[in-house]
Amino acid sequence: MKEILVLVFAAASLTDALKEIAVSWKIAGGERIAFNFASSSTLALQIREGAPADLFLSADEAQMDVLEKAGLVAPGTRRSVLSNTLVVVVPHDNSLEIASPKDLAGKGVARLALAEPTSVPAGVYSKKFFERVGIWDALAPKVVPTENVRATLAAVESGNVDAGIVYRTDAAISKRVRIAFEIPAAQGPAISYPFALVKGAPREKEARAFLAYLGSPAARVVFVRYGFLVKD
């Protein structure tokens, strides 16, 4: 197999922004980056079992905590700079009027896609929000759990579900979904993306350089353009 230099395990929601950043990184003289995009919980499991990851870019703190407890985070490298918000999306050709969480509990929505709500960050965040507004019990029977947030997006795009919960950054890249309503950051759960170097990373030096680049102004501009909230 061709040797890939830096292997980055990243949350599915980061897919498009990271691909673009990797291109500009390479143009700036950086090494070739390869990605493994999946749900953060899947990635954390893979790293725990010895997958050869250099960087872990998680969509929630819980999954990074899991790795840190297992002694797999290189000390002093963990940093959280990105945030996001949740949106409810419907297929673009669907005229369903959904304006509030309560509408999701109504008859118009028979099936609601969201990431697996016990471990996958987007699902965990969604469940936390719906529990807070008191409608989770009404929604739970309708939930179609997906492997990661991009699978939720694809399920809504295909029209096989009536609505889905994704990050606003996911909704922004699709022409085939329409945002029904956004869950304002103030009302929603605190969404945070921690990044860290994996302890024992096979390509540590190059990985550290790319991790630093992810916090650079050039990378921040890309994250912001895709709709991420960047903390100072």
Place this chain on the structure above:
Amino acid sequence: MSELAVDLPVVWFTLRVAALAVLLLAPIGLALALLLARRRFPGKALLETLVSLPLVLPPVATGLLLLKFLGRRGPGGRAARALFGMDLAFTWKAVVVAMMVMSLPLLVRTARVAFEEVNPRLEAVARTLGASEARVLSTVTLPLASRGIAAGLLLAFARALGEFGATILVAGNIPGRTTTIATAIYNDVQTGADGRAYGLLAVSAVLAFGAIFLSEVWLKRRTNA
């Protein structure tokens, strides 16, 4: 809708790991087949059952067993780290192991029938003429069973190409590392890249058709001979 595309690196990777899996599996599988075809021993029924288990056990259950065995905290994973300083789970090596385990029953069952169809008297004649057991095996048993063995190897290869359930658990779906045709199709559908999924679907259909067709031809020729 994404455009129709064939993910050639994934196809190439899958063909190579499946070929390696069958290559490594061949001596083990053929020895087991010969043992089951020719010998009686205590616990034979148990061994037969164990060999066939991956055929009926849910593939993800097999995958879970493999993950617990090959993972960092499992005996296989620990041994590999201690002896060679390498990890097995979520690497291409785990793909090979998953393919081997899942293909084992097909190879053993097909080759066993082939060995059983070799007339034991021909082997006995060779022995009376002074041939050693190794010579009997290489000049009588294996050549007479060769078509059945070839068909078994081909079926095992075809099974390995399509392996999904065990692979996804023990090797994951890491692009450029462990993604095979089957896991790539799954991933493409999950992310809405239908065009890429259709491309790989077409490739799998052609490969599976070719493998089954050839194995049928070989098996028929043997019974007609």
